[in-house]
Amino acid sequence: MAGSATPARTLLRGGLLIDGSGAPPRAADLLVEGDTIAAVLEPGTGAEGDHAVIDIAGRVLAPGFIDSHTHDDGYLLAHPDMVPKVSQGVTTVVTGNCGISLAPVPPGRALPQPLDLLGPSELFRYADFPAWMQALRDAPAAVNAIPLVGHASLRVSAMDDDLQRPATPQECERMARLLEEALEAGAFGMSTGTFYPPAQHATTQEIIDIGAAMRGRNGMVYATHLRDESDHIDAAIEEALDIGRALGARVVFSHHKLAGERNHGRSVETLARIDRAALLQPVCLDCHPYPATSTMLRLDRVRLARRTLIAWSKGEPSAQGRDYADLQREWGLCDEAMLQRLAPAGAIYFLMDERDVERILAHPRTMVGSDGLPFDPHPHPRQWGTFTRILSRLVRDQGLLTLEAAVHKMTGLAAENYGLADRGLLRAGWKADLVVFDPAQVQDVATFDHPVQASRGIEGVWVNGRQVWDGGQPTGQRPGRVLMR
Known part of the structure; x- marks a missing residue:
């Protein structure tokens, strides 16, 4: 969808507006001024005035999608056009998940797996978290970033080479100071991945002690790749809930899944457990629409x-x-x-059941997160196709979700859970992160055999009012921002 990348005022005219709230679609025009939605108008009422006009008749206009679970920390810097994401309508990525973030990791430090999933060692050049955030501001990407601090990265920074043990009180204090420094700079919270070797020996109390800086701060997030996602998932869920309560933070259950055939079907139980917890504390989860996951070889x-x-x-x-x-x-x-x-x-790894995946995705607390590993030479197709696969397979083909429910999961729900005050909905005065797509043609193309393929049907993407994807290629615009709480 051709259009000026940086007009002062642009009218998107004739589209079917899905505003991100879960409300039904409606015909409307939308006026963008600078980086902001200036007005949502009745069809045909905004034709006059000094602005560019883009005709989107027959297309859906929605808030830009928020990828609630990524490992794009280094990719934002190395490949700022962010084609895998903008080509499927993503305008904001949550970084630093699964306990691994690009900072704070001292330059030159040996990188234990899975930190290397974030990219080559030369990307790990930021001794403190604010320095990485400033690097993103100095060289913006095409999309916005919501930064989380990885607990495993804190361990690598504060401990000696022996990570296969609990941290000492002194090491916990050092990690807590590094986390507080990151939170003061604007990080949204902390993630853990006690499933992985650099953190599997961390005790519950260690995580609580390190996370103490989160107490008393509004909107803090504790995102966790659970200690176990198979036979012992119940205990792992309870540990995460205990930590969330101790820190006064929202618990995000990352890429919720049930691994292994003997656990297939147990999502009925785990979702019920999460619903019971939601009566007492803030919780949510994310998921992608594939029965396979990807990580280090284990x-x-x-x-x-x-x-x-x-x-x-x-x-x-x-x-x-x-x-x-x-x-x-x-x-x-x-x-x-x-x-x-x-x-x-x-x-x-193909270790999930399709019915569990669909049940989890349909759950009202579930956001959409790709969990892609962008530097993998043969990546999981979720890096390129998560959001369009939901729109094509789960909405159009299967009818598992309505279009407005799917868009809500990708936009307004994620914005609410991460405390974004002016994104995720199409409202006057909110930031102009937008996607235009053809609901009849939108389609993921990436497959397990050929995973590096851009989706079809995403016809235009705008970030902070500037067009970053024209339907076939990136525009070269890089208006992304490091978002703040």
């Missing part, structure tokens, strides 16, 4: 999954994109020898 995940696909391997680069079982048959190796030959490596 034998416990290989053994749970019905299929494992190698995303990358430094030990055996030729394994990229290959099926683990096929390689194992060719090489004649046991699991331990396979890991030794491939590591360090990343993998895609």
